[in-house]
Amino acid sequence: MNALEAHQLTKVYDNGRQRLRVLDNLSFTVARDEFLVIAGDSGSGKTTLLSLLSGIDKPTSGRIVLLGRDITELSEDELAPMRNTAIGFVFQSFHLVPSLTALENVMLPAELKGDADADERAARLLQRVGLAERGAHFPGQLSGGEKQRVAICRALINYPRIIFADEPTGNLDTGAGERVLNLLVELKREHNAALVCVTHSHGIAARADRVLRLVNGRLAEE
Amino acid sequence: MLHRRFIIRQITRSPVQALLVVLCVGLALITLVALDGFGHSVRSALRQDAKQLHAADILVRSNTFFSPAIEKTIQELKQARRISTVRTYEFYSVVRPMSGEGSLLAQLKVVQPGYPFYGQVRLKSGRSFADVLQTGRILVDPVLLDRLNLRRGDRLHVGDAVLTIADEILVEPDRPVTFFAFGPRIFVAGEDLDALNLVDRRSRVRHRYLVKAHADTEIDPLAEVLRAAAGEQERVYTYKNARPRIQRYFDNFLVYLGVVALFTLLLGGIGIQAGMSAFLREKTDTIAIMKTLGATSSTILRQYLFVGAVLALGGTIIGFGGGIGLQFWLPRMFRGLVPVAISPQITVPGVLQALVLGFGLTAVFGGLPLYRLKGVTPAGIFRRDRPTARTGRWAAVVSLGTIFIGFAVIAAWHLGRFKFGVVMAAGVLIAAVIVVLLLKGIMAGLGARRIRNLPVRQAVRGLMRPGNATVSIAVTLCLACTAVSTIFLVERNLNRFFTTSFPADAPNLFFLDIQPDQLEQFKKALQRPAQYYPIVRARIASVNGRPIDPAAERRRMGDNLARTFNLTYRASLLPNESIVQGGQLFPKSPAKAKAVPMSLLDEVQAIRPLEIGDHLTFNIQGVPVRTVITSIRTRSRQALQPFFYFVFQPDDLKAAPHTIFTGVRVPPDQRGKLQRRIVAQFPNISVIDVGATLKTLSGIMAKFSRIILFFMAFSLLAGFLILISSIWATRFARIRETVYYKILGARSGFALKVLTLENVFLGGISSGMAVVIAHLAAWLICTEIFGFPYIFLWVETLMMWGVPVFMVMAVGGWACRPVLKQKPSTFLRSQSAM
Structure with missing residues (x-):
């Protein structure tokens, strides 16, 4: 079984006066432990595609099958358990909850799931990424690289089967970006998960199992 | 230089925050403008109609028969044709119809011919008072006819006399307020005084001479002559210095309502500060970019000062307009209490006062947030998640000092009592400081606790969200709820003390003015x-x-x-x-x-x-x-x-x-029968039915409470405006949190639960503190001022705690709707576009 299947995905934005076709009839699959990069220029629809694949947004037409289940028509609440346990997210802007400490941010998905040992697992993950001492710090007190490592820990705490990453090194300098990418790939391997990464970084693309290039909303496999 | 388009854009791009500031300025002014205008209208009407309100030029009053000295002086002045006089007697007595059931405690006024010198007694028939009030006839308040089921022409036992009801009284010049009367008015002709046989045997009779001077210039000298002759128990007033009861009552009540209005003003001021802070926080990026492009702090400050002035003007217009509008409604609220026709007045001083107050208030309370614009640095555009540096602690101290002095000046000016204004300002300030310290303690305590329950923890953390005006909202709600709850508790305690806690064997029927020679007969008639x-x-x-x-x-x-x-x-x-x-x-x-x-x-x-x-x-x-x-x-x-x-x-x-x-x-079913029997046998004895009296008292208190609560509602409204303002100011953070919850796998109910809990905690802490302070204040008022034991009322306490919590939940929930509706994809797209 594939981790992900996209069937004839199309996304059209309609602002009342004009229709903008962002994605046009895309179909592809992602294998269970594959590292897939979706590359493309700014405005090519990369982030929109990631939103559709992860169930954050709905396609105008087409189907998405995630871990064998068609998620296209699922409601927000039906998607919630999938997002919580089967999917991990890593964003360019980190999206950590500012009022929670690093440890609490990592714990949050496990707590939502109802795990009693959320704090122990979160602490172990932070230790694994070298942030054991920063657990009590708030996001505002962390550097960009540290924030992204916290975000990776948060994405992995519920052992997801697929990780979606949106420009995970986009806000980091070269050194920090490199370290974060290494960590992401390492942890992906440790957790035996698929990784779908949207980027325009050639460095990341070079390390992927496969790269799909988006040009004007259409796919061109490299 | 002012940049007109920039200023307009700043307001139109943050319409909700701008509107909230405008509403807070308006709310702060509305009750003050309304009460000021209303009080001014009442006082000027009373001044204009002063002679009518006394029905005379000079009043000579006593609670006992007049002394021979004053009687002699009056007679001499009359003989010298310097004055004319009318003698009046006022007292309570129980009256009963010739035929039919019932009896009623009535307020009798016996007047000699010539009454009144000024003003007129208007009768329902439209006939002249002097023509109708003749020997053997009485004029009655329509209420008496209703209560005893009588009509014109029926006859009534009044003391030893039987008198015919000749007409109904619509207006009486020197008794415009029926508020404190325990019985309806009856006018009796002076010739019937002896036939009543009541005055000599009565302990409480108000004796009056209404004096008319034959020349206006003589009024003051004549008053001096009468004062010189007056005994210890006699008082002499002219219409100019008498300050009638109605005016005293209004002055006192308006001062009390003025305190409530000042309280609203203060809360409105806090709202202005919270609103301006939130409004300017939205402008941080703009200010940082402007500074990056080379704008100086003073250039930027000038633009935003003008923005503040525009908002102040908007608020002042709303507050002044609302205050004038409220003045139209106040006479309806004070129905039966207002002595003369009151018409709202728009005066130049009134408009100027409102303008000074509106701009002054915005300057005093909005000054600190504006000053803090200095703390925005160009670096702010790079690090949005870093809070703006707080500019100068001393600025906060100066701001607090200005607020204190400003409030004391406004209070002194509005109430006309400088010391009272300063004491009130100090009292409110001390109360606010105590509440702030308590709140900070509670917040610190909550923050230090490791809360296991996730929604509860998120809600507590939400209260400490950067930019949240949690303390401002809680202080405002707490102070407003304290004031409302204290009034409510005192009123309930009074009611409970007089009614519910009234012991089963306590007397409910009182008999006054029993003469010593009637005692044995009375005991027999009473039969108990x-x-x-x-x-x-x-x-x-x-x-x-x-x-x-x-x-x-x-x-x-x-x-x-x-x-x-x-x-x-x-x-x-x-x-x-x-x-x-x-x-x-x-x-x-x-x-x-x-x-x-x-x-x-x-x-x-x-x-x-x-x-x-x-x-x-x-x-x-x-x-x-x-x-x-x-x-x-x-x-x-x-x-x-x-x-x-x-x-x-x-x-x-x-x-x-x-x-x-x-x-x-006496059991309720026997009360009427016993009253009638006693009054028939002893016409001079007054019977006071405690049940009926308590009903009147309750009615008075309920009326007072309604008026006070009406004005208090504006204070609560100020609290809710701050709440809405705070939710609006932190909506980005709330939306972000909600989106994160959804992305991380929380169901939509989870975010709702967290936001609701946050509002519950906010309302719960504020009203919880308010309930404790209100109980303390009400206990002090009941035991120290009214002198009766304090009853802790559980149901009312729960209500006082629960109602604000529910209201905060409802208002907060309503304001959070856009947050909950936000789609994750829309939010994330807007973030990646930044």
């Missing part, structure tokens, strides 16, 4: 055992040889020693009394030979610190009686029982002219 209390009316002439200064005494808050007291005599204590000093009521002492022994109730010590051995000289209907305090008593206040400040030995007071009163417990 009762405690009888002799009453001797007297004034205190001196304390330890020092004469009482009536003017100084009347300036005192609460009770004073210059009024007329009811003395009594008995040999033993009442069941609810006990001796606290002196061992027994009248211990034998050597002083007895020189002065009359007297037992003092400890409550008098609150008026003046009197001790055993102190001497009080009473003027008992012209006879000086020197007494010595031989014991001090106290009483339990658990039940409504008669009590006397001064008790004498029977032998010392029995010979003085006195009346007797008693109270009995």
Whole structure:
């Protein structure tokens, strides 16, 4: 079984006066432990595609099958358990909850799931990424690289089967970006998960199992 | 230089925050403008109609028969054709119809021909008062006809006389307020006074001479002549200096409402500060970019000062307009209390005052957020998640000092009492500081706790969200809820004390003015055992040889020693009394030979610190009686029982002219029958039905409460505006959190639960503190001012806590709707576009 299947995905934005076709009839699959990069220029629809694949947004037409289940028509609440346990997210802007400490941010998905040992697992993950001492710090007190490592820990705490990453090194300098990418790939391997990464970084693309290039909303496999 | 388009854009790009600031300015002004205008209208109407309100040029008043000296002077002035006079008598008496059921305590006014000199008594028939009020006829308040089911032409027993109802009174010039009357008015012609046979045997009669000077220039000299002749119990006023009861009542009530309005003003001010802070926080990026592009702090400050001025102007227009609008509605609220037709006035000073107040308020409360713009640095555009550096602690201190002084000045100016204004400002400030400290303590305590439950923890963290005006909202809500709850608790306690807690065996029917020679007959007519209390009316002439200064005494808050007291005599204590000093009521002492022994109730010590051995000289209907305090008593206040400040030995007071009163417990179904029987046999005896009196009292209190609560509602509204403002200011953070919850796998109910819990905590903490403070304040008011035991009311307490929580939940929930509706994809797209 594939981790992900996209069937004839199309996304059209309609602002009342004009229709903008962002994605046009895309179909592809992602294998269970594959590292897939979706590359493309700014405005090519990369982030929109990631939103559709992860169930954050709905396609105008087409189907998405995630871990064998068609998620296209699922409601927000039906998607919630999938997002919580089967999917991990890593964003360019980190999206950590500012009022929670690093440890609490990592714990949050496990707590939502109802795990009693959320704090122990979160602490172990932070230790694994070298942030054991920063657990009590708030996001505002962390550097960009540290924030992204916290975000990776948060994405992995519920052992997801697929990780979606949106420009995970986009806000980091070269050194920090490199370290974060290494960590992401390492942890992906440790957790035996698929990784779908949207980027325009050639460095990341070079390390992927496969790269799909988006040009004007259409796919061109490299 | 001002950049017009930039200023307009700043306001139009943050319409909600701008509107909230405008509304807070408006809200702060509205009650003050309304009450100021209303008070001004009432006072000017009273001034214009002063002669009508007294029906005379000069008033000579007494609670006893006039002294020979003043009678002689009046007669001489009349003979010299310098004045005309009308004699009036006012007192309560029970009346009953010739035929049919029922009896009623009525307020009688016996007037001689010529009444009134000014103004007119308007009758329902439209006929002239002088033509209708003739011997054998009476004019009555329409309420009396309703209550006794009578109509014009029916006959009524009034004292010993039977009089015919000739007409109904619509307006009476010198008694415009029926608010405190325990019975409807009856006008009786002076010729029927003797036939009533009531005045000589009555303990409480208000005697008046209405005097008309034959020349206006003579009014003041004539008043001086009359004052010179007046005895100790007589008062002489001209229409210019009499400050009628209605004006005193209005002045006092308007001062009280003024305090409520000032409270709203303060909360509105806090709202302006919270709103301006939130408004300017939204501009941080713009300001940082402007600074990056080379704008100086003063250039930027100038633009935003103008923005503040525009918002202040908007708020002032709303506040002034709303205040004028409210003035149209206030006469309806004060229906039955307003003596004259009140029309709202728009005056130039009124408009200027509103402008000064609106701009001053915005400057005082919005000053600190504007000053803090200095703290925005160009670096802010790079690090949005870093809070703006706080600019200068001393600026906060200066701001607080300005607020305190500004508030004290406004309070002093508005209430016309400087000291009161300063004390009020200090009181509110101290209360606010205590509440802030408590809140900070609670917040710190909550923050330090490791909360296991996830939604609860998220809600608590939400309260500490950067930019959240949690403390401002909580202080505002807490102060507003405290004020409302205190009034509510005092009112409920009074009601409960007088009604629910009224003991089953406590008297509910009181009989006043029983003459000593009627006592045996009365006992037979009453047909039940009762405690009888002799009453001797007297004034205190001196304390330890020092004469009482009536003017100084009347300036005192609460009770004073210059009024007329009811003395009594008995040999033993009442069941609810006990001796606290002196061992027994009248211990034998050597002083007895020189002065009359007297037992003092400890409550008098609150008026003046009197001790055993102190001497009080009473003027008992012209006879000086020197007494010595031989014991001090106290009483339990658990039940409504008669009590006397001064008790004498029977032998010392029995010979003085006195009346007797008693109270009995009568089942409701027998009350009417007994009243009728007693009134028929003893027309001079007044019967007071406690049930009916309590109903009147409750009605009065409910009316007062409604008016006060109406004005208090504006304070609550200010609190809710701050809440909405805060939610709006933090909506980005709330949306972000909600989106993160959804992305991380929370169901939509989770975010709702967290936001609801946050509002519950906010409302719960604020109203919880308010309930505690309100109980403390109400306890002090009940025990120290009203002097009755405080009852802790559980249901009301829960209500006072629950209602604000529910309201915060409802308002907060409503304001959070856009947050909950936000789609994750839309939010993330907007973030990646930044």
